Structures are given as structure tokens and as C-alpha cells.
Ligand code: IMP
């Protein structure tokens with residue numbers, strides 16, 4: 460259900476996933492991670508900035524002790540991938556021996572995750588998995604898979620719940636399709 464007191468943003472073509480559906484699915488992912496990592500202390504690696512809203516909700520639905528760290532990479536400007544991934548901010552803590560769970564907003568071409576998985580694998584973590592809120596499987600340019608996927612969606616540019624278009628719309632409480640020409 461969308462909040463009736465808050466009108467849909469005029470740049471949104473349609474709401475794809477409403478706040479209630481997001482909350483429900485994120486709680487399920489949190490429960491799954493809590494079960495899978497029982498007895499361990501996973502480190503959630505939020506990929507800035509798109510994952511912060513998702514990470515905030517996911518974190519609160521995990522019932523284990525866990526840690527959080529952040530990474531920032533850049534591969535996008537506007538709607539298209541530049542195809543080049545750069546590390547803008549690296550982890551504060553060492554990854555060695557840790558149970559790492561990369562928390563991503565969306566998997567599109569897969570280039571960002573492919574790069575991150577490669578980089579993190581080489582640092583000797585005990586385990587390394589991916590949790591993505593959204594997956595656009597039809598857009599993949601390199602083969603990567605996530606163990607935890609919130610929603611599989613079609614090839615449309617989406618915004619809200621952390622996802623942006625040129626740094627706008629991250630604060631929308633739903634995932635929506637951006638109107639063309641915006
Ligand atoms: P990939 O490297 O092509 O898989 O792209 C991953 C990154 O691109 C995500 O972390 C997002 O920041 C951005 N991205 C991909 N698709 C979308 C979208 O539909 N809306 C907003 N950002 C997107």
C-alpha cells in the first residue's frame with residue numbers, strides 16, 4: 460500500500476514495488492540471512508550510495524550480531540553504464556577471515572559486482588555472498604549471481620528506496636519506474 464498522504468512523484472511512470480511489499484520481502488531476506496549465518500557474525504558490506512535504505516531495513520531485520528562496513532564504486536552516470544568500475548572508497552576494516560555479505564541495490568550489467576567479488580575474494584574472507592534488493596537478469600553483460608535476491612524485475616530504469624537518477628529520488632519510499640525523458 461502506498462502512503463495516501465504522500466502523492467506519487469510526478470516523474471514516476473508507475474510504482475513497481477510499494478512500501479509494504481518492500482518491507483515484507485526485506486524482512487524475509489533478513490530472516491534467511493539470520494538462519495544461514497547462525498553462530499557466526501556476518502559483515503554486511505553496503506555499496507554506497509544506492510544500498511543505504513535497503514541496508515538500513517535489512518540490518519534491523521537480522522537477529523544475529525553483525526557488523527557493517529561500506530564501499531563506494533563508480534560505474535554509472537545517468538541511465539547508462541560506462542562499463543568502467545572504479546573504487547572510490549574502500550573498506551575500513553580488513554576482510555580477512557570474515558563472513559562478508561555484499562549488500563547492493565540492483566544488479567544490472569553485473570560489472571560492479573563482478574569487480575567487487577574479484578577484489579574481495581583476493582583478501583581472504585571466510586565466505587563471500589551477495590544480497591541484492593533488485594535483479595535485472597536480462598541486462599547481464601558478465602555472469603554473476605546473488606545468493607539473496609529481493610525482486611527480479613524487467614529491463615526498466617527504476618528509482619526510489621535508495622536508487623537514484625543523477626542523485627535524485629533516493630528518498631521515495633517505493634521503487635518506481637522513471638518516466639522517459641526525465
Ligand atoms: P551494474 O554494474 O551494471 O550491475 O550496475 C550496478 C549499479 O548501477 C547499481 O548499483 C546502481 O547504482 C546502478 N543501476 C543499475 N540499474 C539501475 C536502475 O534501474 N536505477 C538506478 N540505478 C541503477
Ligand code: MG
Nearest residue numbers: 509535622623
Ligand atoms: Mg546509482
